[in-house]
Amino acid sequence: MTDEHHSRAELETHAFALMGRLHVNLRRQSGRVIDIEYMRIDPAYCRYLLKMASLSTSEDVQDIGQKLQEVFFGEEGLFVRTEPRQPLLTRLAEPAPPTSTPTATSTAPAATPEISDPVDRGYIGRLR
Template structure:
């Protein structure tokens, strides 16, 4: 992994911890329930919650809101900076994998775990 990947992962972890604190504080004080996962992926929902908490009377909520504002919408924010590209070698491997089954291949649940694509190697469809 590159340094860019590590930095982004650290930002995401910090954001998750702060969103958890935001969720708990809002729940205790106002009874409002937030969706942390949706906040992580939807810019509009995130902006709405950050705006609402920035105008709060609670200093802890305002502090959390300011920190999340920087993490998500700052200069190198999670919504501002695109995700780092996949490593070149792994992209090469992805392009060499067959995308569709050939007429001689079958994708039934009776194939062995060593055959087929990545989905066939999992336990999905194999429980009886």
């Protein structure tokens, strides 16, 4: 593991701890529930919550927001280093690759197509 991966993992761990504290404090202060996972992958949602934290009357919430601002958007921030992952709903909206269907005249059983996508889209939206 390189130093970059190690420091990125530490940064993500630190961000997760801070987001958890932000979640708890906002819940106590205003009853607001935030989505930590979505905050981790969506820069727009993250900025919205950081703006909310900066406008808070709680100094602890403001302090957490400033630390998260640096973790995500600072010079070596998580959103600055690499391209953030697309939100899940955006990824699911992408069309699935076409699958081959056997023709009516074919008598041989169809071969099971290999799934190149790590997410089996056949299970999405259904119970397993």
